[in-house]
Amino acid sequence: MSVQLLTYVLVGITFALYIGIAIWSRAGSTKDFYVAGGGVSPLANGMATAADWMSAASFISMAGIISFSGYDGSVFLMGWTGGYVLLALLLAPYLRKFGKFTVPDFIGDRYYSKTARLVAVICALFVSFTYIAGQMRGVGVVFSRFLEVEVNTGVYVGMGIVLFYAVLGGMKGITYTQVAQYCVMIFAFMVPAIFISIQMTGNPVPQFGFGDRAHDGVYLLDKLDGLQQELGFHEYTSGSKSTLDVFLITAALMMGTAGLPHVIVRFFTVPKVKDARKSALYALIFIAILYTTAPAIAVFARTNLIETVSGKSYSDMPEWFTKWEKTGLLSFEDKNNDGNIQYLADASKNELTIDRDIMVLANPEIARLPNWVVALVAAGGMAAALSTAAGLLLVISSSISHDLLKKMVMPQITEKQELWAARASSFMAVCVAGYFGIHPPGFVASVVALAFGLAAASFFPAIVLGIFSKRINKEGAISGMIIGLGITLYYIARFKLNWIGSVATSGKENWWFGISPEGFGTVGMFMNFIVAIVVSKFTKQPPQEIVDIVENVRIPKGAGQAQTH
C-alpha cells in the first residue's frame, strides 16, 4: 500500500476510536464537564496529563529544534520535565485539596477578591488562546503533508473532531480520549526511534543508542561533533548561548509548566490528595518516555541528514527530498552551479534551507523505514495536536462559563444552564482557534514559547505564595501578578514583537543584561514574588477565614468533602 493510503487508514481508525470514546463518556453534570466527576484513576489521569501536555510542539518540533541546536536544546528537555517536580511538590496536592474547578477559582477564593479572579481569568485566556492556535496549525500541517489536502481543509477537519468530543464529553470525554491519544502518540514516536537506533548503532534502546558507537566504531556523538565542525556549525554537545540565558530560559519553562492552567486543572480530576501526587509521578514517567527519546532522535536525524545531503549531487537525492521541496519547507539553491548540495553554517555559501519542524516527520523517510511507520508518525502527530487542543479548549470554556459567567456576571444560573454555557463557549473557542489556525497572526509561533514566561510571571508565584504563606493578602497578590505579567509583556513587546520602540534597538546587544525575551519570564517571576511579599507586609492581614482555608489546604485529609461545590 502507498504511504498516502496507509495514512488515510491509520488516521481514520484513530479518529473513529476517539469519537467512539467520546460517545461512551458523555458528560452529565458540570462536575463531569469541568473535572470529569473527580473520579479518574491516577494512572489514567497521568496518561491523560501526558497527552494534554505533549503538544504538536513536543511531538513534531522539539526533536527538530534539538537537532539543529544541540546542547542549547536542553532548555526544553529540562524545562518541560523539571516543571513537574514543582507541580508535584508545590502545587498539585494542595490545589486538589482545595477542590474547586479552575485556577481562577483558587486565586479568586484565596485572595478573596473579584479583581484577583478577573486578572487570573485574563491570564488563563491569554495563555490558552496563543497556545491553541499553534495546535490547530499543527493539525493542518500534518494533514497537508501526508494526506495532500490543503492546510485549511486540515484545520477544518481537526476543528470538527475536537469540537465533537470536547463539547459532548467535556473533561470526562477529553480525559478518556487523551488516554487513547497518548498510546497512539508514544507508539508512533518510539517505533521509528527504535528502528533508527538499531540501524545506526545496533542498540535497540534509543536512550542508550545515541551514546553508543556507530557501525564504523566511532562514538556517534563524537562523529556528529566532527561533522558539525567540518561544516562550520558549533560543536553539537556544547552550546552557543550564554550560561545566564540558558539558566533563565530553563527556569522560565519550569515555572511556566507549573503555572499553566490546562496542566494544573488535570489534578482536580482525581479522587484524593494522595492520588494527585501519584498522578504527577505517572504523568512525568509517561512524558519522560518521549522526552528522553527526543534527544536521541535529534542526534540520529542530524547525522543522517548531513551524511545524506552534504556534498552529494542534487540529482541523486532520494524521493523524500523532492516531496518536502514541494511543501516549501525544504529548499535547495545551487549557488556555485556545481550540481552538489553544499550544506554549511556560512549563510553566503550554504545552499540548503530546512525547516526544523520537518525533522521528526521526515526522519522515518530519511532512514528509509517501511511505509506503515511513516503513516504511523502522521497519526501520532495528529494525536499530539488534538489532545492538547482539547485540553486548552476546556480551560477556555470553563474560564468563560464558570469563572466569568457563573462567578461574576450571572451567579443565579442553574447547573444545567451553566453546562450549556460551557458547551457554547467551547464551540465559540474552537471557531476562534480555527480562525487563528487558518490565518495565523505572525506572532503566534513565537508567542507560544513566551506563553510559558507569562504563566511563570503571573500564576506560579500567586499560587505558591497562596499555599505557603498565610500573610500574603489580596493587595500583594494582585499587584504582584500585574507587575510580573506587565514587565514580562513589556519586555516581549519591546524585544520580540517590536511593538514598542524602534526595531533598530531591539537586537541582542540591547537586551537587559543579555537576557533573551524567552528567559525574561524568570525575572518577571522574581519581581512578582518580591512585590507580593513587600506589598502584603505593608497592608492589612488577610481575614481569619482565609487563614483557615490555607490551613485546610495544607492537610490532605477530607478532600472528598471539600470537592462539593
Next chain:
Amino acid sequence: MFIEPSNFKIMINTSNDAYWKENLKYLFVLLCIWFIVSFGFGILLVDTLNQIKIGGFKLGFWFAQQGSIYVFILLILIYVILMNRLDKKYNLNE
C-alpha cells in the same frame, strides 16, 4: 479521658503544624537535589563535567539531556513515598 473541646482543637492544630514542618523539610531537601542536577550539573557546571566521559556521553551533556529527567522522576517517587508515610504517621491518610 475527657478532653475539653477547645484543648482538642489546639491538639489537632499542633499536630497539623508538626505535619506541615516535616513536609517543608522534605520539600527543601528534594528541591535542593532538583536544583543541583538540572541547574547545577546540566547548566552551571556543564563544561567541567564535560571533561568526564561515560561511554559516548560527555557527562554534563548527558545530565542536561537525560540524567536530570531520570532524577526528576526519582524525586517525585521519593516524595510520594515519604508523604504517604507522613500522612499515616499523623493519621491524615484517607
